Amino acid sequence: MAIIGIRRLTWAVEDVAACVRFFSDFGLSLIAEKADEALFEAADGSENLILKFGHSRLPAKTAQTSKGVHECVWAVDTQRAMDKLLADLAPDHDLVTDDEGIVHFTTAFGQAIALQVWQPRPVFGAPSPFNTVGKIGRLNQPRKWIDRAVPKRIHHCVWTFPDVQEAVDYYRDRLNFRITDMQKGFGVYMRADGCYEHHSIFLANAHAPMPGFNGTLKFHHANWEVEDIDELMVAKNYLDRRGYTYGDWNWGFGRHRLTSAAFFYVPCPGGGDVEYGADTDCVDDSWKPRIWDGAFGTAIYMTNLPDFMKGEPNWDVVYARPDQLHYHPAEPAPLAEAAE
């Protein structure tokens, strides 16, 4: 009885046609298109609903003003779980059920959220085994060749929040999310209770000194999972060949240290970025959350190091005590400097 992942992302955009081109090239399947809306699917059936600003299906109440994902519809595994969640929310939320059975509401901090009883289509990965010194994973067998990516599912979504702790309290106490890790000064990673993904949402600090952060509730990026690094890089080259560029905030290909995930971010005409991801840590309720130095947790490597990653890695990560499961502000100085 739980939230098991992301069923749909609802985008508020200015240019639907540009988003149709973009998400088609990104690898999602176009299901329907009109002048002011479009619907895409990933392999598991999770959806991207693109709506032009002013569309009647956009959430009426939201603190978000700039383009991007204005509502996440979370998938609930059973009607019983849905009834339990709604019974808790009903006393202090205005719950609106639409003709698809999706229940929409807005939090006190202005975020539009929705719930739907939904199960994804099964999707199976079959990545090529690795060869390494002393261990043969493939004998007389080349790696798989593919010519373009098919994103398998929506893995996670990220917004900046003016008050991260307020949002953490809400997702933990009202939607049963678990804290999986905390990144000092940057935010908190949380997992929906019915999934094994390291995080379903990252609650980023809107006041962090990062490009595009402006102190408000704002969409940052959404992540689609692909099979492995090969599919991720084929996806990038597919975009390269169609003339895509990757903006000022371009980390290139890399691997996060926190989550272990391989990543590649692409600026999205619908707002923020979209991310291809692969090989992310999987965890369950026996996982012990950690507190990370912000830059140290960001990456093991990336092809284009940003300035805040140019220093030597600051090996600062600890397991959190139960009383430390909350947002941690940035420290005045990195531990490595303080020790000198």
Ligand SMILES: [Fe+2]
């Ligand atoms: Fe991400």
